Amino acid sequence: MATRTSEMMSSINVDSYIHDSSGDIIPQTTATNVIERLLDLLDLKPGHRVLEIGTGSGLSTALLAETVGNEGRVVTVDIDSELTSRAEHLFSDRPQVTVIHGDGRTADIGVRRFDRVVAWTTPSVIPASWVDGIDGDGIIVSPVKVAEAATANLTAQIKVRFNEIASVTWHSGSFVDATPTVADYRLPADFVDAVEGMSWISSPALRETARAAEALKQLDGLTVEADDTLYERARILAHLAATDPKRVITAATPKLPGVGVTLGNTIVLFGHDSWGWTGDRDTAFKVRKELKNDVPDLDHYSAEVQESGLGWKITITTHR
Structure with a gap:
């Protein structure tokens, strides 16, 4: 069954985002079916304001911009200055897109409020700035580290209500660790022993x-x-x-x-x-x-949420 995101995908020149000027694949490119699935979890509407952590190839940014339309806003942040420079060129004709170079966990994005946050990189905790940046009711879709092991990540759909995490559901999806500088993605950044x-x-x-x-x-x-x-x-x-x-x-x-x-x-x-x-x-x-x-589906699991100085730690649990 076609979703709104898959319909948007069919209207976009995907190759112009995922290939560089030499025709090579941009290494920081997420599979299109994964992008579609995670953006569907955002439940985006025209006019929404979205914070994206991890610009990558720019394909997901383009889909976000298409979905929210001219009345919406997309702020996309990446630690890699080459990717943000490329994105600035790609979206030079999209006034609703703002590209920022920096660490998406701590970058100064100005005084902005958002309806949605989506991350393509795994933070150690969900940063307080993401939760506090949600205007009223909103959704964060982000990978979450569920065990202290490299790449031990699941994706969480996190519903926020008035700057508190109201609910968490678990989904498949693992992305590279969030780092303060550009990392060698051939090896995980965290917990390799x-x-x-x-x-x-x-x-x-x-x-x-x-x-x-x-x-x-x-x-x-x-x-x-x-x-x-x-x-x-x-x-x-x-x-x-x-x-x-x-x-x-x-x-x-x-x-x-x-x-x-x-x-x-x-x-x-x-x-x-x-x-x-x-x-x-x-x-x-x-x-x-x-x-x-004996392994149940992901909807069997719940979450415990604990606020700390750095943000919100989310732990997977077996009870509903």
Whole structure:
């Protein structure tokens, strides 16, 4: 079924945004189906004022501008000055678009109020400035780190009412970590515990026991098996983060990039249509059975919200 965002997408010259002048893909380009899905969560209306964190290729900015129309406003912020300079050129004929170079968590965007905020980069907490910037009732769509492991992120639709978070629903989607300067996106910026070449591993449990480097070498002996089950990363991550967040493990190796669990000397990882393990076979197969059969959908989960000096920390929980 076509959505308003997908209809807008069909009216835009997508290639003019996602390709540079040499015809190469802009590295900071999000898949079009992901952009459509997340912008639909914003429930945008003509005339809305939108703050966008992470300009990237400018494609999402164009969709926002088309949707809110000439009576609306889009302020888009990016840490990469090359991307903001490019965006200024792309949107020079769009008076409703303002492009700002800076850290979207702390950038001076002037005294502005917004109806919607969308982020394409993952903050450690939802900044207070985003929540306080919502005028009355509004929506923030942002990735949220649900465990202290690299790339352990889900997307949250956050409804705000009078500068308080009123409700949170969980959705799939993970984006790069928010950083104060331009980062090398080939490796996650936060919580990587051991690196060898472009392989890395991350886990709170391994961090506590100083076993990350040993575990990364252990993954060289990972037994990988194809599976007719399509493992949904977001559902597995949500289940593990809500039930035992310290045991969450994320890793990227030539054999299998994935998310999973560490139990003693056993590591179990799940990719899209395969899984792998190293350590005790019985333990690994028990974990696989549980995560294959007993993982609920994302709408099963709720959230606990806690305000701090830096912003709003959102924790995934199992109860509704």
